[in-house]
Amino acid sequence: MRSMGLAPCNAAPVVPFNPRGPPRKPRQSGYAIWVGNLPPSASIADLKDYFSRGATRDIESLFLMSRSNCAFVNYHTEAACVAAMNRFHNSCFEERRLVCRLRRGAAASDASATAAENLASLSVSVDTGAAATDSESPEPLIVGDTKAAATARAAMGTAEPPAGNSSPQTPREKFFVLKSLTTQDLEASVRSGTWATQVHIEQALNKAYDEMENVILIFSANKSGEYFGYARMASKPFDKLVDLKTTSAGTEHVQDLGSPRSIPTPPTATAPKGHIIDDSARGTIFWEAEHSGDEAKSVTKEDGGDGQGPGQGQSRQFRIEWRSTARLPFYRTCGLRNPFNANREVKIARDGTEIEPSVGAKLVQMFHRLVTY
Known part of the structure; x- marks a missing residue:
């Protein structure tokens, strides 16, 4: 039997609102390269075009960490990931020579993320x-x-x-x-x-x-x-499911300040159709490819997503x-x-x-x- 305990401590009236917790993460295939030495002016639109070269059908997502001038680029297969690393390491992007490293497997990414978060927490x-x-x-x-x-x-x-x-x-x-x-x-x-x-x-x-x-x-x-x-x-x-971008009466001004924006990106000469998730209030911005067909759907499911594609801002x-x-x-x-x-x-x-x-x-x-x- 579940104990109910005391009444909640807050006496404020209930206001309809959809707290979002941590932001969405881009799709992660487990095959990614870390890219360092990016120019501070690098835009995510230019980066996704650049790292889609030779991998239009294989690129999955690009996560930009502008404060540290680096990014993670996910590819659909290990072969595509290795090829991208060889292609882009020591290449020039906006007069900057890039440094690329393989990040194989979700476990390695999780471990590095844990270490970074631990250091941040200690600091x-x-x-x-x-x-x-x-x-x-x-x-x-x-x-x-x-x-x-x-x-x-x-x-x-x-x-x-x-x-x-x-x-x-x-x-x-x-x-x-x-x-x-x-x-x-x-x-x-x-x-x-x-x-x-x-x-x-x-x-x-x-x-x-x-x-x-x-x-x-x-x-x-x-x-x-x-x-x-x-x-x-x-x-x-x-x-x-609630759309985390939906506003409620009386809270629109609050929600507008913190809601992520989904910005469609049309296909280009190198990059497939996709969308940018701009959650600037939380320091998060990334791009995801929108591949057609069953293959892309299976990647979304394996990734742990809800199969909603661009609508993954739901919870x-x-x-x-x-x-x-x-x-x-x-x-x-x-x-x-x-x-x-x-x-x-x-x-x-x-x-x-x-x-x-x-x-x-x-x-x-x-x-x-x-x-x-």
Whole structure:
């Protein structure tokens, strides 16, 4: 039986809104090249034309990271990827000599992305901790505070463990970290009481919701150096897909500021028809090819997409009940490690990372331990 616990902490009226969480990623075939030394002025339209040379039917997507002057280009097959690397390495693009490296397999890409995110998280945490030390004395934590633990249990809808029972119990909760690229999306979620996430994360949450008494979601905005708060998953995702670009009454001005734009691109002499996804508010821009035929459809399915093509900006919302929106800086969690994530510090996590239950419970308690004077 699922425990309902306390009422949600937010008293604000519910506003229809579709929080998007992390942005869409381009289709990834597993065969990609990394391209470095791009000129700062390089446009994604020019790049997709350039890297489609000799691979009009094989190019899948191009993800531009303009801040670091590099990009990832995905091709449909390993042979096409190797040929592209040989073709473009040391070639000149706008008077810049390019550096290309093979990035074989999704596992390698995921590992490098994890490493980059871990470094970013550590950097942000150190900066945040230093700033807090310089500007103010950190508020004390009451370590082992039983009142805080009881408050956290009540917020999660979890009963007090039986006295004198020291035998290990089967966990009744699962804990997940969910990431957003903006605090604004999290604030919108507090107003609406809903969230939407990536398909593969949605599947893990669904399974946990079916099996556990409570599924606790701990939210953080990237580069914020803190946890925004935590919530309880209150429903499985609705059957109806919501268009993440659709505005709702009373929220149009908010949605317009943060919505990604899909810009169609016609076929050129080298590149196939496609579309650019411009999510500038979140620092994301990429191009995807639109190949006709069953082959392209199968690639979309293997990629983990929803088969919607350009309409992949759709997701399914689910209800959540916010328990706390007290901000918890990462430096306060120093020393708390997650065995489910190679025993890294709990602050180092990707969107959808599961936290070991006892560690998750301690983390949730920290939201209720902050003492103000």
